[in-house]
Amino acid sequence: MLRQVVKIQIKVYFMPVFNSPVKMPARFFEVNKELFLCLFCLSLVLANNTFALTENVLGRFDLSASLSAEYDSRVFGISSQSLQAVKTDPTSRSRGVAPDEIESEDDLILKFTPAIHYTKKLRWFTFSGSAGVQITQFVKNDKKSYIQPTSTFSIDFDESLKKRISNNAKIRFDMNFDLGQKVETSVLEQDLVSYSYFLVAANVRYNHSSKFGLGAGTSYTYRNYQDWATGGQTPSAYNDLATIPIYARAFYIYSEKLDLFTEYNFSRSRGGGGSSLTDGATHGVSFGAQGELSPKLSGNANIGYVQQVYDDASFSGQSTLSLGSGLQWSLNRKTSVGFDLNRGFSPSAQGYTMLNTTGRFSLNHRFTDDVSGTAHISYGTTDYTYDTSGAASSTSSNSLDNIGFGTNVTKTLSKHFTTSGGYSFSHIARDSESYGRHLVRVDLNGRF
Numbered sequence: 001m002l003r004q005v006v007k008i009q010i011k012v013y014f015m016p017v018f019n020s021p022v023k024m025p026a027r028f029f030e031v032n033k034e035l036f037l038c039l040f041c042l043s044l045v046l047a048n049n050t051f052a053l054t055e056n057v058l059g060r061f062d063l064s065a066s067l068s069a070e071y072d073s074r075v076f077g078i079s080s081q082s083l084q085a086v087k088t089d090p091t092s093r094s095r096g097v098a099p100d101e102i103e104s105e106d107d108l109i110l111k112f113t114p115a116i117h118y119t120k121k122l123r124w125f126t127f128s129g130s131a132g133v134q135i136t137q138f139v140k141n142d143k144k145s146y147i148q149p150t151s152t153f154s155i156d157f158d159e160s161l162k163k164r165i166s167n168n169a170k171i172r173f174d175m176n177f178d179l180g181q182k183v184e185t186s187v188l189e190q191d192l193v194s195y196s197y198f199l200v201a202a203n204v205r206y207n208h209s210s211k212f213g214l215g216a217g218t219s220y221t222y223r224n225y226q227d228w229a230t231g232g233q234t235p236s237a238y239n240d241l242a243t244i245p246i247y248a249r250a251f252y253i254y255s256e257k258l259d260l261f262t263e264y265n266f267s268r269s270r271g272g273g274g275s276s277l278t279d280g281a282t283h284g285v286s287f288g289a290q291g292e293l294s295p296k297l298s299g300n301a302n303i304g305y306v307q308q309v310y311d312d313a314s315f316s317g318q319s320t321l322s323l324g325s326g327l328q329w330s331l332n333r334k335t336s337v338g339f340d341l342n343r344g345f346s347p348s349a350q351g352y353t354m355l356n357t358t359g360r361f362s363l364n365h366r367f368t369d370d371v372s373g374t375a376h377i378s379y380g381t382t383d384y385t386y387d388t389s390g391a392a393s394s395t396s397s398n399s400l401d402n403i404g405f406g407t408n409v410t411k412t413l414s415k416h417f418t419t420s421g422g423y424s425f426s427h428i429a430r431d432s433e434s435y436g437r438h439l440v441r442v443d444l445n446g447r448f
Contacts, residue, residue: 059120059127068111068443075107075141076229077187079435086230097231104140111136115150129153136183144192144229148181175202183227187402187428187437188356188382189348193238194227205251213251213259220244225349234386238349240272258291263302269347276351277387280310284322284344299327308345308353318385320345320355338362355383370412377405378426401429406439419444 076083087099115132131151138144178199185192201219208214225238232238245267252260263286271278286304293299307319323343330336343357358380366372380402406424413419421442428435 059118062117062119062448063114064117064130064132064445064447065114066111066443066445067113068441070109070111070439070441071106072109072185072437072439073106074435074437075109075138075185076102076105076190076192077185077437078190078230079433080105081433082190083230097229098143101143102141102229103143107141108139109136110139113150127153144183146183146194148183150180170207172205173203176200187426188354188400189232189350190230191232192229193225193232195223195225195238195349197224198222207251207253211253213253215249215251215261216247218244218246223349232350233348233384234350234352239276239278239351241278241347241349242270242272243347244268254289255291258289258293260287260289261302262287263304271347271349271351277310277315277353277385278347278349278351279312280308280315280317280347280353282345283307283309286322286324288324293327296330297327298330299325301325301327306344315387318355323357334366336364338364352384352386355385357381371409373407373409375405375407377403379403398431403427416448417444417446 078086083102083105086097087102089097089099111134113132113134115130117130118128120127129152131149133147133149135147136145176199179197181194181196183192183194199219199221201217203215203217205213205215221243223241225240228238245265247263247265249261249263254260263284265282265284265286267282269278269280284304284306286302288300288302288304290300291298302322302324304322305319306322307317309317321343323341325339325341327339328336329338338361340360340362341358344355346354346356348354358378360376360378362374362376364372364374382400382402384398384400404424404426406422408420408422410418410420419442422440424439426437428437
């Protein structure tokens, strides 16, 4: 007898500041050379004394803090020659680029993120939230430094359903909201960009019988770009970007641990700068499996066909094979290998589209109870489609190849502290040039 279980999960993320992150003057960090260390020590004192963060009738309060240092040899995502061209281009300012803010192609980025967390359980309901701030300092490109608030709030109905999807549940439904700010280096768009974003999504699954089920879902994502460093791939500003993907699935429940499915998906995108290749849609059909494929192999895999069409009839559409997989093979209780492969279209806020194919092989191993590590190799290729009615900039290219490797080690210091460190290298090749990118990162995280 199938029993009916309904899951409703609502997550709301609040971002008090919607414009670009607050820029911090270099003098601030020159005077306060030990700022990060002092703030981190202060958070420890508060955690162990002031709050005595235990659960009471009002709920549970916890404090977290993270301190990280990352060296990026290509902080703007482009080669030395391209960066120099941007700095000397007289038309840069007309595209929203500020050459005087570009001081070095590499940088040491320091981040400090303290936050307070709240949790309250009322029968079937769990309320949780957090509020904090992220302070980021670019040591060389100090005009790119910023402060941005971080906060979350969620209401979870019957949190036992947060576990892996159960085929014994008749109906499942979840919904989430996400609102925030990001500053990130995009190798694909060849830029350091800043944008605020909003996401709302909903998914539902209905198991009609012990062997057949249906599923559907949709989401809405909106990005508002405020700042960019190099101007990206084309001589145009970044426009706001909205996407609405919708999917429908039919499941064959092969066993309690494995589903076979076929899926139709549709994704609509629209930019804020008039007619461009951003305004269009994709249609795709795929077949796949998810769950435990064998006692040691689990994950999901699918293969299909996807077509890209544009609103402007003067732009011809394109189609290709679509791929998606996230598989994990357990060698023993301490070691596993992972394989990810994805292929599909994505729009750019600058009015062009990208066909991305990426693959990644990883090795995960737990050395001791408190020390674990990962190592990976990856390869990706991106084919760009531009609006040829406009002139392309010297930084635009028809394709980009990215091959890399990396490693990371994590150690649990105590029940409150963890630390990790890693290194990764990627070799990026474009039509006319190639260059390498090194990333070295160490961080310390505390939760009290």
